[in-house]
Amino acid sequence: MRFLKKKNRKVLNLHTSLRSQSIEPNPEDGLNKSLQQNIQTLKDTLGKSSDIIIREIRFGKEGTIKAGVIYTDGLTDTPSLQNFILETLMLDIKEIDLHKKSPEKNLISVLKDVALTVGEIKEETSFDAILTSLLSGDTIILLDGYAEGLIISNRQWAERGVTEPTAQTVVRGPREGFTENLRINTALIRRKIKDPKLWMETKTIGTRTKTDIAIVYIHDIADDKIVKEVNLRLDQINIDGILESGNIEGLIQDSTYSPFSTIYNTERPDVVAAALLEGRIAILVDGTPFVLLVPALFIQFFQSPEDYYERTVFGSLIRILRFIAFIISLLAPALFIAVTTFHQSMLPPALLISLAAQREGVPFPAFVEALIMEVTFEILREAGIRMPRSIGTAMSIVGAFVIGTAAVEAGLISAMMVIVVSITAISNFVSPSYEMAIAVRILRFVFMALAASFGFFGIMVGLIALILHLCSLRSFGIPYMSPIAPFNISDQKDTFIVLPIWKMINRPHLMNQKNRIRQQHSAAAKPAPPENKKDEGSS
Amino acid sequence: MLKVIGILLIAAAILWKEVPPLLEKKDKKELVVFSILLTIGVGLSMALGLGKPIPNPLDFLTFVFKPIHDVFVR
Amino acid sequence: MMQNAKISTYQFLILVTLFTIGTSILIVPSGLAAKAKHDAWIVAIVGMVIGLVVIGLFCLIAQWFPHLTFIQMNEMILGKWLGKGVSLLFVFMSFIYASSLLFYSGTFLNTHLLPNTPMASLNILMAIIIVMGVHLGLETIARSAEIFILVFFVLFFFLVLFISPEVKFENVQPIFEAGTKTVIQSTFPFIEVTSVNAIVLLMFFPVNVNNRKQASKSFFIGYIIGGIVIIIFTFLSVSVLGAYSTAAEVFPSYELAKRINIGDFIQRIEALMAGLWIIALYFKTTIYFYASVLGIAQILNLKDYRPLIVPLGMIAAVLSLVIYPNVVYQQNWNQTTGIFLSFSIGVFLPLLLVAVYAIRKKQLKKAPESS
């Protein structure tokens, strides 16, 4: 009961803040005036890391000014470093007396304001900040005699371009997917929503990985309370490393042990944009193409971006099909076990006799039979993911045909069971969201066990428990099962069916208290041929 | 015997899960009520498991309402 | 913590409906047909109308102290010790009924679905999900009720649709043969299970309902919907099975599902339809159990009712196995003692409260502000 309560987080946080480590230099420590000293400190801190390049130069008239250019090889854009920093310093301003140019100001400011021809540049006195920037790929310039350094942002490293998303594919829809780069990802969103109210807050999480995280929302749509809650939960994180958005998800989600995910993840910018417009909040994590969306509701896992791009009727039918597939993949083996071992009276006589004939000589009870097939299938499936793609196809053929047929031939498994397990497996792939598919995979076994011991009553009990559990879940304060429970009539337009886009006047009810209207009233929005046509005809 | 062990295991599980939060909150009254009810519960299940007769509360009610019933029905 | 839960009027309406339907669809048709023969459905209609008066009484009481549960109200009106005593009886009743309903579900499953499974394990399984529901709180129960009422009405709709070809109007003719006296007499058990026992709903009505004005309306509407469902079930049972079979069957409405046969294709679906009864039974039992757990916590002035749930669930499961030695005892007990127990808690106690409130009105009006 207590794992649902958020109160304990605070207590936890107190404990964790005590363990903040002191390995890195104290952030209070500023830079030293002496260049040598600074470089020495850097070297000491970074050890003998070979990718840190420290280039000591002299520039200015007669080369009087000693400077150090420090960067991380591989993370820094070397051509721009050479062209705009080293060349400027060592060649272009060789003959200019920098001191003269602005006697009142210090040299650092002069370099920053007049000399260096790069975009993002800032002064920094904290040693810690300089280290972080350096390790993020920035170039550092330190001058002898100044307790300040310049941070020049010219990060550039080998990265994947924007490609088609692989985990969530659609037939119709944009072909771009998020990449590992946070900036590209924010740009992809910004490109879709050019609204000044689209706000992006950034945080750095992870004491060692210093991962950048962006919280993206549309200020006048998203609920302030949820934004605040997201910020609060993110601020409470005190961990050494964040490697993927999954880590963030694990740290901020509402219930850890539930098989259902209360945070949605996607690699599609259009899904994120649509969610933002609905009032959801996106959490982008540097280094992963998977963006988190909160609050996530149960039905969200049944929605695919395609539903809104395809024709309405088709979208609705597909949505219903997904729910049916969900039920099949959750319950089919359980129902089969229940019917064949408890409620034979449900089967039509002809089918009963044929099933009984198939089962003649099968040594296992139906439950064990189903278990064997299901486990075999799960193994095949897991193996299929890990295998190289070319072998993966061969594997599935082996799995489906060879093992299935051979097992039936050998009389280990009844043919009907193979059919049931196959339809279950295929239905499982219908789910547009991997999270829901996994949840179903786990729960299927629970239902099978319940069905094997209590028949339909067991399944019914399981369903009641499952729905109770689902109803008790909340995602960032929003009931997980909304808008089914609590029921909301205006949100039904995008629940079991998809209404035409001109009917979607309001944003989801619970997430939006302040800015609910999406578009003009539907009477005006409904597409119709221009009315003056009639006049033409009559005249 | 298996039943008794099962009941005790379940009781232990309940204790293990319910008592620490109560102790933490220092809800003495709750703890007392909880312990009494759990004892009754375990006692009753044991009696049932071992096939001992359990007094039926309905018989008591029948006893109480019998006069009223007789008045009305006649 | 107890008072924080807020459910909407719609959710309350659904809980009332499910509570009203509850056990009634399983046992009411049989009981009514035993006395009023083929006029059982008329009795159900009359009973429902009379039941509305009882519901009106509950709404009246609920109005006085909208921020108090029934237990607290008893103490407020009748004074601390008398109030506690009466409340104890109330809690005792709802607890007995919770275990009695567990017995019902066990018997039902034992007769029709799982005859060889020991009732203990069925009751324990049912008790587990009830305990789970109450543990998760009223809001969760209400939300899941919203989902299950959909399932319920879909199943119900199909049941009615599929069974309607089997209806033989000859079975309910001649109409109103029973006579007024028999009709009125046989309504009492009906009123008992549908409306009088609804007094346990005062444990969260109107305290936990967000719109108190609307809530009374929901109470009526929910009751009427539930009543109509029972009337339909009674009518179908009598008209399809005949009055004699309806009275003879232990669970006539299940027998009804067995008769479904649409073109030799849609048939043999009664096991699926059992979901209907399990849902209805589950929610009614959960409400009884919630009322008794919360009641005990409030009588003893505990801060939280949750620690009591599991031990009480354990006791309820055990009690459900011993309170009725068999179905015959249960039917007999319901007709003799049960009905008096319900009426004394569900009708006489509220009337007593009304009387005392009328006397102490002025004194009480000041009390809530000072306390």
Add this chain to the structure above:
Amino acid sequence: MNKCLFAILILSLFLTGCWDRRELNELAIMLAMGVEKVEEEYQVFAQVVVPSEVSMKGSTGSTKVTLYSAKGETVYEAFRKMTKDSPRKIYPGHLKILVMGEELAKEGIGESLDLLSRDWEIRPDFYVVVTKDTSPSEILNTTTNLESIPANKMFNSLQMSEKAWSGTKSITLDELIADLISDGKQAVITGVQLIGNSKIGSSKKNVEMVSPAASIQYDHLSVFKGDKLVGWLTEEETIAYSYVTDSVKTSVRRISCPEGGDATIAIEKSHSDVKGYIRKGNPEVDITIKVEGNIGSVECKMDLNDLGTIAELEKIYEKEKIAIINKTIDTLQKKYKTDIFGFGEAIHRANPKEWNKIKDHWEEEFSNVTVNVNVDLKILSTGTVNNSFLEEIKD
């Protein structure tokens, strides 16, 4: 915390086992059941399917069904005793047909039906038939063609003959029980006979012949008084019974042409309305039967294009029908003295007060009920041709 507890408890429940689990290959699926009384004991027969023989793949060519039987003081006892013989527990959930022995029916069927209405697995929608001049064991022993499972054959041909011919009446258990308990209606059950050699009939040889040595046929309708068989109706009377009780779906009826020869009317629709009255203290019943049909065949000379001919045919049909129905009712009133038509119920519905007075001696009253039969036929079409080609045949 809930989840943990939940898991533990569920696990403990699983460990104790699954009490009601029955694998499909542990079942002996009984499709037909026979009950007979032999020397104060019940003998119960169960025709059980052999699934592997029915399926295409594993068939070895032996019979598709097998018959088990056992004797016992009660039906239930005998039923359970069958496991002495059968390797699997008899599963009655798919019972299609129940064959009652004639001897048993004469002594009373009530007691033996109780088990069938009480057992949770038995669905009350199977047909009940009574053997005529044979025993259930002979009927259930007979192998059949086309439908290789005899129970299916019996079930289907009863259903089909009722639909297409109306000379039989399919009675399910729940209908039978409803009739037995009703005080205004008596029960009837279709009779079943074995035609031919029962010895060969029980072997596989029977189905290897084009025209089997033994076959199962439905004929006659048994009439009950209370739960005891008192007599049989002929086929014609059975059809009349079907008309009165509104159970005719389609049927065929020969009538004589006005100028000799025969014609056949195919009945497509029939609706009967039985209304009871108390006139001057005496019960009276009006039966109105509305029939719609086509001309099925014409084996005589007449001009079908003439409107008058159709009307004449209708009148002939109506007259003949009324005569048959009256005869049938007469047989029951005089010979068997049992109200199988439900006239008592009709009077009950119409006048419950008077009914309460006469219901205790309804048996005598029934014999004196005045019955007014009214049949109204409408001929809708004459088939695909108008006049018969018989008209044109040159001698």
